[in-house]
Amino acid sequence: MAVSDLDTARLGTEPAAEDGANAHGLRMDERRERLALFGLASPALLIVLIILVIPVGWLFYVSFIGADGTFSLENYERMINSKSYARIFQTTFEVSFLTTLLCILIGYPLAYFMSQLPDRWANVCLITVLLPFWTSLLVRTYAWLVLLQKNGLVNNWAISLGLWDEPIKIVHNLNGTLIGMVHIMLPFLILPVYATMKAIPKDYLKAAANLGASPVRAFWTVFFPLSTPGLFAGSLMVFILCLGFFVTPAVLGGGKVIMVSMKIVSNIELFVNWGAASALGVVLLVLTLAVLWVASRFLKLDNMTGGGH
Amino acid sequence: MSSDLAAGGVTARGTTDGSRSLSTSPTDALPITVRNVTKTYGSVHALDDVSLDVESGEFMTLLGPSGSGKTTLLMVLAGFTRPDSGSLRFGDTEMIRTPPHLRDVGMVFQNYALFPHMTVAGNVGYPLRLRQMPKAEMEERVERALDTVQLGGYGERRIDQLSGGQRQRVALARSIAFEPRILLMDEPLSALDKKLRDRMQIELRHLHEKLGMTTVYVTHDQREALTMSDRIAVVNHGRIMQVASPERLYDQPENKFVADFIGDSSFIDITRADGALMAAGTSLKTTRPVPESSALSLMVRPERVQIVANGAADGMNVFEAAVTDLVYQGESFLLYATLKDGTDLAVRGANRTGTFADLPKSGERVRLGLDPGDTVIIAGEA
Numbered sequence: 001m002a003v004s005d006l007d008t009a010r011l012g013t014e015p016a017a018e019d020g021a022n023a024h025g026l027r028m029d030e031r032r033e034r035l036a037l038f039g040l041a042s043p044a045l046l047i048v049l050i051i052l053v054i055p056v057g058w059l060f061y062v063s064f065i066g067a068d069g070t071f072s073l074e075n076y077e078r079m080i081n082s083k084s085y086a087r088i089f090q091t092t093f094e095v096s097f098l099t100t101l102l103c104i105l106i107g108y109p110l111a112y113f114m115s116q117l118p119d120r121w122a123n124v125c126l127i128t129v130l131l132p133f134w135t136s137l138l139v140r141t142y143a144w145l146v147l148l149q150k151n152g153l154v155n156n157w158a159i160s161l162g163l164w165d166e167p168i169k170i171v172h173n174l175n176g177t178l179i180g181m182v183h184i185m186l187p188f189l190i191l192p193v194y195a196t197m198k199a200i201p202k203d204y205l206k207a208a209a210n211l212g213a214s215p216v217r218a219f220w221t222v223f224f225p226l227s228t229p230g231l232f233a234g235s236l237m238v239f240i241l242c243l244g245f246f247v248t249p250a251v252l253g254g255g256k257v258i259m260v261s262m263k264i265v266s267n268i269e270l271f272v273n274w275g276a277a278s279a280l281g282v283v284l285l286v287l288t289l290a291v292l293w294v295a296s297r298f299l300k301l302d303n304m305t306g307g308g309h
Numbered sequence: 310m311s312s313d314l315a316a317g318g319v320t321a322r323g324t325t326d327g328s329r330s331l332s333t334s335p336t337d338a339l340p341i342t343v344r345n346v347t348k349t350y351g352s353v354h355a356l357d358d359v360s361l362d363v364e365s366g367e368f369m370t371l372l373g374p375s376g377s378g379k380t381t382l383l384m385v386l387a388g389f390t391r392p393d394s395g396s397l398r399f400g401d402t403e404m405i406r407t408p409p410h411l412r413d414v415g416m417v418f419q420n421y422a423l424f425p426h427m428t429v430a431g432n433v434g435y436p437l438r439l440r441q442m443p444k445a446e447m448e449e450r451v452e453r454a455l456d457t458v459q460l461g462g463y464g465e466r467r468i469d470q471l472s473g474g475q476r477q478r479v480a481l482a483r484s485i486a487f488e489p490r491i492l493l494m495d496e497p498l499s500a501l502d503k504k505l506r507d508r509m510q511i512e513l514r515h516l517h518e519k520l521g522m523t524t525v526y527v528t529h530d531q532r533e534a535l536t537m538s539d540r541i542a543v544v545n546h547g548r549i550m551q552v553a554s555p556e557r558l559y560d561q562p563e564n565k566f567v568a569d570f571i572g573d574s575s576f577i578d579i580t581r582a583d584g585a586l587m588a589a590g591t592s593l594k595t596t597r598p599v600p601e602s603s604a605l606s607l608m609v610r611p612e613r614v615q616i617v618a619n620g621a622a623d624g625m626n627v628f629e630a631a632v633t634d635l636v637y638q639g640e641s642f643l644l645y646a647t648l649k650d651g652t653d654l655a656v657r658g659a660n661r662t663g664t665f666a667d668l669p670k671s672g673e674r675v676r677l678g679l680d681p682g683d684t685v686i687i688a689g690e691a
Contacts, residue, residue: 203419204422206389206422207423208424210387211410212410212411215410
């Protein structure tokens with residue numbers, strides 16, 4: 001209100017525009033600045049065009065080419081008709097969902113702990129979270145294979161500690177896949193959650209306590225709701241990355257956990273069927289975009305109630 | 310009832326009659342007793358053996374420069390800072406180890422700390438929900454609290470739709486909604502622009518008269534403290550320098566720090582000669598008490614000094630001085646002069662039409678008069 005008052009006051013004292021030359025010049029300046037910005041962005045736009053738009057277009061095109069080299073819907077028909085494809089998609093979503101859930105259960109408390117530490121210790125924790133992040137994915141996956149195998153470190157320790165009597169199968173199945181994937185995905189969840197938590201003013205919790213909330217009540221009524229945007233962003237990132245994950249489930253799943261990405265590879269390497277592989281790729285892309293679209297509607301809703309700074 | 314209260318709103322004059330008292334009547338208010346509270350951070354004494362009594366229903370301001378310990382003391386009252394030792398009682402109840410959520414004191418935070426994921430009504434109703442109040446009663450109380458701060462009908466707004474002044478009011482409504490008997494405020498007006506701040510000072514004052522809860526208010530703004538408080542506790546280096554009413558604090562400061570911190574003042578060294586007190590070459594006539602101290606100084610408020618004509622003295626202390634500067638400030642003028650002993654003195658006087666031109670100019674000599682009743686003598690050198 002005060003601002004609009006100021007605006008009208010300023011307008012009122014302004015002399016009448018002399019002949020419009022200034023207005024024209026100002027418009028030209030603005031256009032020039034916009035062009036300069038576009039020029040700066042153009043290399044990036046060009047790269048996006050070359051490595052994203054064109055390949056995806058090509059993928060889309062190939063997926064409609066049948067075995068005989070002509071236009072055909074057979075690649076998509078096969079997916080609809082064959083039960084094995086449905087199972088692969090189901091597995092993909094199940095593994096992604098479980099990985100995301102485990103990441104939340106492990107990552108959220110850790111992020112909360114870090115957000116409450118003094119900055120110096122929080123940074124130490126952050127580096128330990130990031131350290132595996134900077135190590136090769138392949139190395140970490142094979143490390144898990146070594147640790148989790150039948151006569152590996154985990155089994156041997158558990159047996160000598162008396163936790164279980166004989167080696168149990170914790171790799172080459174869903175367990176191993178989840179352990180590996182959670183380990184690799186955890187930083188993607190922790191970082192956004194931690195950032196959101198750090199941005200929650202400490203005064204909010206003080207205010208809640210002052211108004212009569214026990215620490216537990218204050219957490220669930222104030223801190224947790226305010227941390228959900230980060231939790232949501234982190235979970236979404238983990239889930240979407242999981243959907244297209246290949247290396248870890250391929251190595252630690254032992255052929256028992258078949259995800260879409262692995263089927264794409266086998267379609268090309270085993271059957272040399274580019275059309276079928278492309279169709280799978282297209283469907284995965286569309287499903288991923290659908291997940292993003294649904295999530296973005298929630299995110300927008302969240303901004304409406306959770307924004308404010 | 311709520312419309313009735315809105316009509317008699319907090320800005321209306323003379324709403325002090327107890328019959329309309331909104332929530333708590335003054336008899337419900339609790340006195341606060343602070344005894345020997347000490348808090349150290351490393352080697353720094355944030356609070357150094359602080360004792361303070363806030364009477365039931367009193368508006369007490371903790372005033373001091375930044376880092377003086379005033380906020381630490383408030384945080385001890387709220388329970389957010391754990392002191393090393395000492396006692397804190399609300400009424401007869403020892404509170405020093407009570408966690409903040411069981412203290413039942415209202416608090417307005419400097420940055421309001423309104424929950425952005427709740428509406429205005431959600432924020433104001435938050436303490437009531439925690440107390441499991443029935444929904445109907447809660448809604449009525451929320452509306453009443455919002456009416457009290459003149460935000461009736463704003464319940465469904467989001468916090469980010471409010472202006473700074475409105476947020477301030479919501480924070481206030483939230484802190485009084487559960488009818489605490491003690492209200493704490495941590496520089497609640499510092500984020501507002503000056504005009505709004507001036508208005509809110511008066512409103513807070515009226516609200517306090519109406520609700521009657523014991524209020525402890527922290528500020529570094531002395532004018533704000535003088536405007537609002539029943540009594541002011543001046544805090545410096547973790548100690549309370551003086552506790553007194555605003556007038557007393559201004560007119561009878563007990564030490565150099567208070568004299569210097571409150572209002573504008575100049576200090577002139579006093580020397581003793583044959584039992585008489587000499588200040589800047591003048592034998593001092595005074596009706597004020599003289600502290601027991603080897604070193605004394607005379608505190609001079611700019612507006613208490615008069616420019617006197619040659620010869621006329623009227624029993625005043627007269628100092629010869631040379632004008633160094635004369636400044637026009639609209640409603641008043643400010644004249645700077647140097648006394649014989651080299652002390653710089655400021656003189657403030659009201660401007661009337663045409664009188665400014667007659668004032669002595671820079672370089673001219675002037676005689677400055679100080680009434681014996683205005684000679685405040687402070688222990689310590691100038």
